[in-house]
Amino acid sequence: MQILFVFLALNIGTVVARLISLIPISDFKILFMIPYVAQYSKITPYLAGVLILMLISCVQDDDYSIPRSLGIEENRRLNELLNSSASAISISQLKQLFVPGETTEIVSDLYVKGYVTSSDASGNFYKEFYLQDAHVNPTAAIKVVLNQTFSYNQFNTGREVYISLKGLYIGEVRTNDGVIAIGGISNADNEVEALTAKQIPNHIFRSATTETITPLNLPLSLITNKHIGMLITVNNVEFIPSHVGKPYVEATADFDTQRSLQSCAGFNYFYFGLETSVFADFKQHILPSGNGSITAIVSKTFNGSSLVLVLNDLNGVNLNNERCTLLNPANFSPLMSENFESSTNNANVNIAGWTNFAEAGTRVWRVITTTDSGNPGSKIASMGAFNSGQPSNIAWLISPSINLDAQGVEFLNFQSSNSFSDNSELEVLISTNWDGTTGNISSATWTALPAAIVSDSEYFQNWVDSGLVDLSVYSGIAYIAFKYIGGHNASNTIDGNYEIDNFKILVQN
Known part of the structure; x- marks a missing residue:
């Protein structure tokens, strides 16, 4: 409980009206207003009196501890x-x-x-x-x-x-x-x-x-719409050089400011936004220069155009390490590669060692020639559910087998694009217990790989590099799969296209 005395030497009618309009009555248990009017000298003719306001309240003080027990009414309800x-x-x-x-x-x-x-x-x-x-x-x-x-x-x-x-x-x-x-x-x-x-x-x-929330550990490249609202931790991240040294929120901003995070993804960076409100109490804190981890909530921009991270507070920012360094492509050579250039255009993918299989629906991956400005004139593998007439389309494109024990550390690399992906999904998976038969695809163990995949919001002519995906934690005979999940539903919301090109398994020289 607090007792607050306020002495005001103003016109009493005005004071009372203003106080009543400003006090959030729900915050106060008891409100006593004791007016006292005193006559002042001619030197202060505009002062009509003194209002002594005593507020006995349960206003929050500096102790913001959370009640451990519930009120009777809360328990009852x-x-x-x-x-x-x-x-x-x-x-x-x-x-x-x-x-x-x-x-x-x-x-x-x-x-x-x-x-x-x-x-x-x-x-x-x-x-x-x-x-x-x-x-x-x-x-x-x-x-x-x-x-x-x-x-x-x-x-x-x-x-x-x-x-x-x-x-x-x-x-x-x-x-x-x-x-x-x-x-x-x-x-x-x-x-x-x-x-x-x-x-x-x-x-x-x-x-x-x-409960103590254990943040979900995710690389930036694997954050998707399904993570919206979750508390996550991303590691090996840093603010882009042009944002380092700036405040979280621009001084001229009216609402939010988005700063860009980057993580080293092999030969290239992967980027992601961190958005901060102009009303955040840490808005003028300076962005750190180091690399490390950020714990935040996955959300979206005001118009829903892209995913962003939103901090609960600055305790979620731990960027105290040295900045990361990209790898040199010259230090790697291909163990396996497929660019689809030898395939027949406008036909189903039919390449020796590759598996092209429809788990649901009849659509499978096809080879087309792209006119995208980001990859013009190239043959690519494409899968989409638009106009399939089938509410569910699940299509697998699986690589030939890879012996992960026959050489040094292997890395996966590819590029992806979309054509209005419309909330359809593309997963990149690995299995070390699939036997190579289509009948056992669904019963095998498939694990998602932390590859950067083109997002819904990416411009359809752009191509996104997956980064170098480290396969060193796996051993034995492995397969890499691209799994499309969508369908031609009544509202046309999950029937978009995904496209892949330049599939490579690389080993370090």
Whole structure:
């Protein structure tokens, strides 16, 4: 509790009106206003009196510790939800209810549980927080928009939170921003808006549990839309030279500033944005020059055009090592390569040792000649689901076998491009237990490789280098696979094209 005395020597009517308009009544338990008017000398004719204002309040002081126990009302409402007929739904299942360009009202009696990953304590998030489905190794996350500031005092990082979904909406805060959110209402533009102050206590319940969130370790090249809302750590990163020494936010910015991170990816750099709000309390801190790790939330730019990282605070920045150095191509020679130039144009990929297989649908990888300015006149392997007439298209293109024990360290390298990828997916995988038969592809163990793959937001004529993907942790006979996942659904949202070229397995000389 705090007792605050305010002495004001002003016109009492004006003071009272101003004070009443400024005081957030919800913050105060008791409000005493004791007016006292005294007559002053002729030297101060404009001063009419003194207002003594005593506020007995529960205003937050410098101790921002999170309450360990819940209030009686919070406990009651959470217990009522858990003991009701409402059914639990996972964050992944909830996100499947999202329809692009629309909002969906939850009419069934459902609830979802998650763990808070973001914090608005530093001002870098505003009237929102993210939930992921587990505090270790999460598989899905979602945004919650609510009309509440300083929500970290209640929904702190790691807090286990339950949301009663009936009557709420799933959608995007801004159409096509690519971030699925839980909101309280739907507006005329088919966008979700924040849960109101009255909705919050009836729908969002915290438990007494706060877990330590273990960040998901990812290279920049493997961050995708499925990681939006998750807390991740990226290693071997640094700010690009032209941004080093600048503040996180430009002094002239009205809203956000995006700075560029880079990581050494073999012969080239891989780049990714880090975005900071003008309201962040660390906005004028200077970007460090070293290399190291950054722990942050995966999010998107305001218009959804690209993925970015957003810091909870500066504790997530640990760039104290020497900057990285690119490798010299002259120090490597090819063990295996395929540029598709000897293949028949406009025909299915049919190359000795390669496997071209449709797991779902009938479409497989084809050879075409690209007119892209980034790779003009080159034959490439292409796969897309547009106009397939099939809701699911999964196509594999698998390399010949590679004996990883027959030479020194091997590296994978290739280039990729897209043609309006429309949320279809391309995965680059390795297996050391596949037997080479199509019937056993799905039963083999396939592990994702940290290759840079072209993103949805990349200009369709550009080609992205994968970087050098180190295969030294694998041994025995291995296969590299390009797995396309998409389909021609009714809304044409997962039917884009992916293209690859210049596949190489390199060894160091």
